[in-house]
Amino acid sequence: MSSEPNLFDLPGAPNGGSTPPPPTGPGETDVALHDAAQTRYLNYALSVITSRALPDVRDGLKPVQRRILYTMWQQNLTADAKHRKCAKVVGDVMGNYHPHGDSALYETLVRMAQSFSLRYPLVDGSGNFGSLDGDGAAAMRYTECRLARISDELLSELDQDTVPFRPNYDGTRTEPVVLPARVPTLLINGAMGIAVGMATNIPPHHLGEVCTALLRLIDNPELTTLQLCKYVKGPDFPTGGQILNSPDELKEIYRTGSGAIRLRGTWEKGEVGRSSKVITITAIPYTVDKSELVTRIADLVISRKLPPLLDVRDVSTDDIRVELEIKRDADEALIMAYLCRHTPLQVSLGVNLTCLIPTEQEDIGRPERLDLKAMLWHFLHFRMEVVNRRLEYEAAAIARRVHILEGFEKVFDALDRILEIVRKSDGKADAAAKIIAAFGLDAEQADAILELKVYRLARLEILIIRRELADKRERQAEIIALLGDEPARWALVRSEIAEVQKVYSDTRADRRRTTFASDDEVVEYDAEAFIIEEDNVVVVSRDGWIKRQKEVKDPATTRLREGDEILAAVGGSTRATLVLFTTQGGAYTCRFIDVPASTGYGEPVQRFFKFKDGERVVAVMSLDPRVSPGLHPKAEGETPPRHALAASSDGYALRFSLAPYIEPSTRAGRKFVKLPDGVEVVGVAQVTGEETIIAATREARAMLCAANEVNVLSGPGRGVILIKIDGAKDRLLGFIASRGDRDLMVVETSRGAEQTISTAKYEVTARGGKGRELLQRGSFTRVVPPAPQVIGVPE
Structure with missing residues (x-):
């Protein structure tokens, strides 16, 4: 051993020695590391929340947006001025008010100029400011900008001491804490941001609707959020689209301040040719990249996953126009329902109405999730303060x-x-x-x-x-x-809001872009609508290869890899499902049509499902109602007429319903049994409860008992003891569900011989015992599988 002393045993070590630590320097104090880390992280979190990520409820802007607009106002870059280089604006903002990266500043400036990002752009850009196809803006040295006309309503009252100011980052200048906005920017343009421990995602709205709600709230302050939803019908996205939420769902979102908006693109029917016809997509969901959408649709055309879809063409100019060529006899509604399910033509947008509300300290806001009325109330009282x-x-x-x-x-x-x-x-x-x-x-x-x-x-x-x-x-x-006279001041606030509504919203150019879908218009995706119904056979091998064939007359002659053998061959409709049970207690369900058709070896089952290391398929069942009838119980709480029985290597067994496994599962599958470490499922079989279970262990013991003695579980569990396993070397090898004397279990002994077990040879006993000893010398090595046969649709 080394004689060198341990670091923690040295004098002055944290938990060793008696010598105290050296004294700190002048003005220094000892602080625990966890206290210092907590304090610094909280300071960082507060800075991100209040000074970066969340918008203010009053002017609806984040600090970086506010600083850009304020700098442009100082430079007289109004809507009547000439455009100026964006590099000049970004440089002034970064040098005077926002000491962060120029790329982040320019991205914010670009977004405020994009008509497809903001419902009411605050910056008028000249040059390449990006596109809906995901193209980025040109470098800031090439583009120019000035304030949009509506920005005057945010800035025009700045020189009348209407809002508080604070020092900038180095104390050489002052900047406004908030802009004296006359327009409810937070709602009309929305906001997205991620802070520390919280986030915001406020969708854009129509200015006319929001102003109408403000006027009604001034007239009657007792209005509730649900009543205000009469005027603010829902979000109005700059790229249009169609909202699928019901009015009640939208009211609940505005009441709670959180939820999800289901938004899909819009389309219209086009020309009809001799063998095909055209559907034109005229709007896409908010935040969706049009080029990515077209690429995803093109992939469906190339892969032939949607046979009625023949071609896709993007013929957009300033307006969105994506033409889909489909077969003449195809159903347009079903085609679009498929695209909404498998492409970004339909998205779900989260709503989180979190923002900063004013506090006693005029330069610090407090984050809070608001409902619709609270957002409008805060804006109105801010306008009253500005007017005062x-x-x-x-x-x-x-x-x-x-x-x-x-x-x-x-x-x-x-x-x-x-x-x-x-x-x-x-x-x-x-x-x-x-x-x-x-x-x-x-x-x-x-x-x-x-x-x-x-x-x-x-x-x-x-x-x-x-x-x-x-x-x-x-x-x-x-x-x-x-x-x-407070009522007179409220009348002044009201007249100013009405004037803003008249100037910027009472025009044909500002009609609502996002529509609402009625229940009759929404066609839900139905996977079976695109599946040609026919009977097929799925073959699964013991090494985990799977394939689908039109017909299998003799499973023994199907093509397999050397050394492999048939585990199961099950038949059913292409619209029906089949379930694969594995050694680790997983049940994986898919449609017959989802299995690739092949006359070769097939595909590894791990390609379709997420198996764990060493997980293997032990049983396959067709859940086609013609093959497996009676999977649903006749009355609630009863055991279905046909269900499943599974046994594990530690001698436990359980019965369970197959009804939960009829619908296709995810790649991760579902659990049907809970297994201890080192234990595997040895078999799963369909039963009715009237069978006799014949089980055999490695130590040459056999158990014959009634199937109905095994408990039926409503969810995944371990089950009950079928046969006691004696000793660490013993384990359950397998079982069969015997329906008569002719059902034989064939086992192979350690001497190479085969032995049969049946109800005709041995007596049926109760479960839970050690079973009958069948060999005095030697052991069983495996259960010999029966000759493969197709379990298919009865003729």
């Missing part, structure tokens, strides 16, 4: 102007004296002091008089000044009255 601050700002500005005009009015008739004072003064300060003393003015009024231009001394100017003063006093009285 705007009126107060305007009142202060008018008060300052009235003060100056009153000074002008007071001295206008004494201009000669004013000029005399100025001439005799020793400078501006001296002249101001003398004017203040002579006329009782303050410093601000005196300074304004001294800055007055000479042409303003004309006689007509006093009329202009008095007219302006009268107008200002009138407006001042109106503002004071508004600030003291």
Whole structure:
């Protein structure tokens, strides 16, 4: 052994030695690692939630979007200005407000300019800003941008002290905490984001519907979310499509703030030719890549998985037009139902109405999942706050102007004296002091008089000044009255929202793009509709090869790999299912048609199902009702007339219903038995409960008992003891379900001989014992399988 000391035994080690750790430096303290990690991670999580991933309920923007729009507003890149290079905008945003990567900034800018990403784009782009086919935008040095017209409604009130500001990242500038938006951006454009421990996914909506709901909520604050759904009927995606959710489902989503929207593309019938006809896809679901959709449909054409579909062509320009050529006698509804199931023509979009709501600290928001009414309520009260601050700002500005005009009015008739004072003064300060003393003015009024231009001394100017003063006093009285009258301010908020609705939504160009499907329009996918019904035979070998053939007269002559043999040959309709039971307790179900047709060796079964290491097929059953009738119980709670019995190598057995295994399973299959470690299923057979079970073990013991003594389980379980296994070397080799004296179990002995076991030779006893000893010397090596035969449809 090494004599070197252990690290943890050294002096000062965490759990060894008696010497204390060295003292920390000046100003340093000891902090536990888990405390430091927790504090830092929470700080990071809070930063991601409040400053990156979630939008604000008031202006509906994330910080990066807000900073881009604010920078463009500062640069006067309004809808009336010329476009400017995106690289310039991105550089200014990154240098002044958002010290992150330029690629992320540019991606955000591009998305705000894409008409297929935002329902109401906030940026007007010039150049290549990407496409629905997944093409990326050109580099920022090639593209140009300016604000879209609707962005004016987000930014125009910024210079009226309507929203709070905060320092930027280095304290050299200030930026708005939120934009004074007049439009409910959060709902009309939606938002997607992933934070730490939470996410948001708000779909876009129609501006006209959202504004109508806002107006109705102002008129009647007692309206509930369900009542507001009368006006906000559902999302309105920029790429159109058709929503499959029922009105009740949509109301539940808006009530709870979460759910899923089922959205599919739309299509229309086209030209009908001599041997074919055309279906034109006119809209695709939101976030779906059109080129990927066309590729997926083309794969179906090439692989012939959908025989009625002959060709696909993308002839889109500005509008989406994907033409599908199908056979003349094909059913369009069934074809499209198949495509909705197997391609992105139909998707499910999650809804999570999580956003930041204002708190007592004006620059920090709190994340919360809201319902529809709460989102509208927060926006309306934000607009009320903006209107209050705007009126107060305007009142202060008018008060300052009235003060100056009153000074002008007071001295206008004494201009000669004013000029005399100025001439005799020793400078501006001296002249101001003398004017203040002579006329009782303050410093601000005196300074304004001294800055007055000479042409303003004309006689007509006093009329202009008095007219302006009268107008200002009138407006001042109106503002004071508004600030003291809350209903009047709500009326002002209402009129501004109505004006936004009229300007941006009451046009033909802004009609709803996403429609709603009625129950009559929705054709559900039916896999059997595309399967030609005919009888086939599926052959499975002991080495796990599977194939389907039209007819198998003699299973012994079917083509197999060297050393392999037939495990089972079962028949049934191509629309029926078959189930494979394995040694590890798995049941894998598929349709007959899903098994590849072959006259060769077939395909490995692992290609279709996800088997574990060492898992093998031990039994195959056709669940065609003609082959296996009576799989369903006659009454609830009863055992089905025909069911299954399985036994495992540790001597346990169980009976179970086959009804749960009729429908096709996933690749992972279903469990029908629970097995201890090292135990395998040795066989599964169909029974009615009237059979006699004949089981044999390796130590040459046999058990003959009634099948109905084995318990029927409603779910996967271990079962009951069929035969006691004595010793570590012993195990159950197999069993048969005997229906009479002629049903024989043939076992092979360790000496190479064969021995038969039947009810005619041995007595039937109760289960659970050690069974009958059949050999005094030697053992059984295996159960000899019967000659293969097709278990098929009765003629």
